[in-house]
Amino acid sequence: MTMKNFARAFALTMTCALALPAFAQDKPVAGEVKEGSLKGKTLTFVSYGGIYQDGQVAALQDFVTKSGVTLLNDGPTEIAKLKAQVDAGNVTWDVVDTADLPPYVHCGTLFQKLDLSKLDVSKIPPGQVGECSVPAMNYGVVLMYKNETYKDNPPKNWVDFFDTEKFPGIRAIDGSGDPTGGLIEQAFKASGGDPRAMTPDDIEKGIQKLRDLGPDTIYWKTGAESQQLAESGEADMVMMWTGRAMTAVKNGAAYTPVWQDWLVVMDQMTIPVGVKDTDAAYALLNAYLGANAQAILTEKTSYTPINLDAKPKVDDVTAAFLTSTPERIGQGYQQNIPFWVKNFDLAAEKWSALLSGN
DSSP, X not given: OOHHHHHHHHHHHHHHHHHHHHHXXXXXXXXXXXXXXXXXXXXXXXXXXXXXXXXXXXXXXXXXXXXXXXXXXXXXXXXXXXXXXXXXXXXXXXXXXXXXXXXXXXXXXXXXXXOGGGSOOTTSOTTOOOSSOEESXXXXXXXXXXXXXXXXXXXOSHHHHXXXXXXXXXXXXXXXXXXXXXXXXXXXXXXXXXXXXXXXXXXXXXXXXXXXXXXXOEEEOSHHHHHHHHHHTOOSEEEEEHHHHHHHHHTTOOEEEEEEEEEEEOOEEEOBTTOXXXXXXHHHHHHHTSHXXXXXXXXXXXXXXXXXXXXXXXXXXXXXXXXXXXXXXHHOBOOOHHHHHHTHHHHHHHHHHHHTTO
């Protein structure tokens, strides 16, 4: 090799070596954003308002400050309104918080299929990243039982919830809206079926198991009502959102949670089809997934962070109801989302019949 060729080879080697850190830096890290990278740009974040959205905005404040972006807020999330924007080709919502199923139902039509090379999802609990969404937060649906009723022989899982002979008492169930697929799966399991092998015909078997609980069953309409049922001691077992269960215990409700097969629930963070600045939307989403942002969200709302490295500073009761510890993750039960997406209309029809007494 001539000296001239050696010099060229050396220069090429050094150029590649110096380029490596730059490539490494291009890989997104959850919670990080380049200083001033979005200066002069505007993003609109959409969620459900109240304390929840206030907490999300607080979690994004560091992102806003560092990136220089102007962050607008809108809501509540309405799929019909988003569809109108997409159909008109004038999408004004950049990042949208939705309920569990919409990103699966409308993946690729209303919500973009995510490019995971632009997001750091390495700290999200297993099984929670969808084709068109990442979780916004976690909470659970948990069985709460009255200590005085069951004493030394409490229920241990949802199968016990459906066993009225061994565990008599008044049940209270979420009747606030759409059917809870996980509950119907557990009801089907209690009837002797395999939830992972459910067919559309098996939905009725699960619904029938709910009917079999008897006329004393209470179908609560709001989270506040479920909390009141626990605080008053009116029901012996209550299906509750973990946030409401936590608050009831803080207020003196003498109830204990059953964590085995608690039902995993998560709002979803999405990017609509047709946003004007997709890269900026990804930057917001990646910032939201950061450990510090998620800790702030939990401290402001008591919802469970979806970054496993988040260390929120909360009181002992709140900490006991967070669902992100290894133990809780191992005990959680995730509904069969593809099944419920495919059979949602049928399930909703049968659920409405149950609530109307038919």
